[in-house]
Amino acid sequence: MPVTPNEFRSGMRGLAASVNVITTAVEGERGGLTATAVMSLTVEPPQLGITVNKANGSIKLIERAEIFAVNVLAHDQLDIGHMFAGAIGARGEARFKVGTWTTMVTGAPVLEQARVNFDCRVIARFELSTHILFVGMIEAVHVNSMADPLLYFDGCYGEFARHQHREFEMHRHALRVQELSSVAFSDGPW
Numbered sequence: 001m002p003v004t005p006n007e008f009r010s011g012m013r014g015l016a017a018s019v020n021v022i023t024t025a026v027e028g029e030r031g032g033l034t035a036t037a038v039m040s041l042t043v044e045p046p047q048l049g050i051t052v053n054k055a056n057g058s059i060k061l062i063e064r065a066e067i068f069a070v071n072v073l074a075h076d077q078l079d080i081g082h083m084f085a086g087a088i089g090a091r092g093e094a095r096f097k098v099g100t101w102t103t104m105v106t107g108a109p110v111l112e113q114a115r116v117n118f119d120c121r122v123i124a125r126f127e128l129s130t131h132i133l134f135v136g137m138i139e140a141v142h143v144n145s146m147a148d149p150l151l152y153f154d155g156c157y158g159e160f161a162r163h164q165h166r167e168f169e170m171h172r173h174a175l176r177v178q179e180l181s182s183v184a185f186s187d188g189p190w
Contacts, residue, residue: 013153013155014154015153016152016153017036017038017151017152017153018072018073018115018149018151019034019036019072019078019081019149019150019151019152019157020034020035020036020071020072020073021033021034021070021071021073021081021084021111021114022034022035022038022050022052022058022062022068022070022071023068023069023071023101023108023109023110023111024058024061024062024065024067024068024069024108024109025061025065025067025103025107025108025109026061026064026065026067027064029061029093030092030093030109031057031058031061031062031092031095032058032084032095032096032109033052033056033057033058033084033086034081034085035050035051035052036152037050037051037052037131038050038070038072041135045137046137046138046141047135047136047137047138048070048118048120048135048138049133049134049135049136050068050070050133050134050136051128051131051132051133051134052131052132052134053130053131054130054131055130057091057092059132062122063125065108066122067106067107067108067119067120067121067122068108068120068122068134068136069104069106069108069109069110069117069118069119069120070116070117070118070120070136071110071111071117072114072115072116072117072118073111073114073115073149073150074113074114074115074144074147074148074150075147075148075159075160076147076150077099077111077114077150078150078157079098080098080099080111081150083097083098099111099112100112100113103119104117104119104139104140104142105139105140106119106120106121106139106140108120110142113144113147114142114144114147115143115144115147115148115149115150116143116144117140117141117142118136118138118140118141119138119139119140120136120138120139121136121137122134122135122136123135123136123137
C-alpha cells in the first residue's frame with residue numbers, strides 16, 4: 001500500500017532544497033510562483049525540470065508562453081520568495097514589484113542578484129496527477145558566485161554554511177558545547 005499524503009509530506013520536509021522563483025511571460029503578461037521542485041535532468045543537452053501544481057494560477061501562462069526562468073534565490077531574497085508564494089496576497093504583475101527584473105534569451109523574467117538564473121524553453125510536458133512536469137531546454141545561465149542560496153528545510157528557511165568557513169566551525173563548536181552541557185546535566189539530582 002502506498003504511503004499516505006501526510007507520510008509523504010513528512011518525509012519530504014527532510015529534503016533540503018533551494019528556494020526558486022519560476023517566472024514566465026507572454027504577450028506582455030508576466031507571472032510567477034515560488035517552488036522547490038526543480039531538478040537537473042541532463043547535461044548534454046542542458047535540461048532541467050520543474051513541477052507546478054495544476055491549481056497554480058501561473059501554470060496556464062507557462063503553457064501559453066512555452067518559456068520559463070528558474071531564479072535560484074540568494075539568502076537575502078526571502079521577501080521575493082514570500083511575494084511569489086502568495087503570502088502577501090499579490091498576484092500576476094504585482095509580484096514583480098520586489099526585486100529588479102530583466103530578461104536573457106527567451107524573454108522570461110530573470111531576477112538580478114539571484115544566486116543563479118536558468119533561462120529555459122519548454123520542450124516537453126507531462127501530467128503527473130496534481131502537477132505538471134515541464135522539461136526545459138536551458139538557453140542561458142547566469143551564476144552569481146558571490147551569493148549563497150536561500151534554503152528550505154523542515155518548514156523553515158535557512159542559509160547555507162560552507163564546511164570550510166569559520167562560521168561553520170563556530171556553529172559546530174557551539175553544538176558540541178550544547179551537547180556536552182546536556183549530557184553533564186542529565187546525571188544531576190533533578
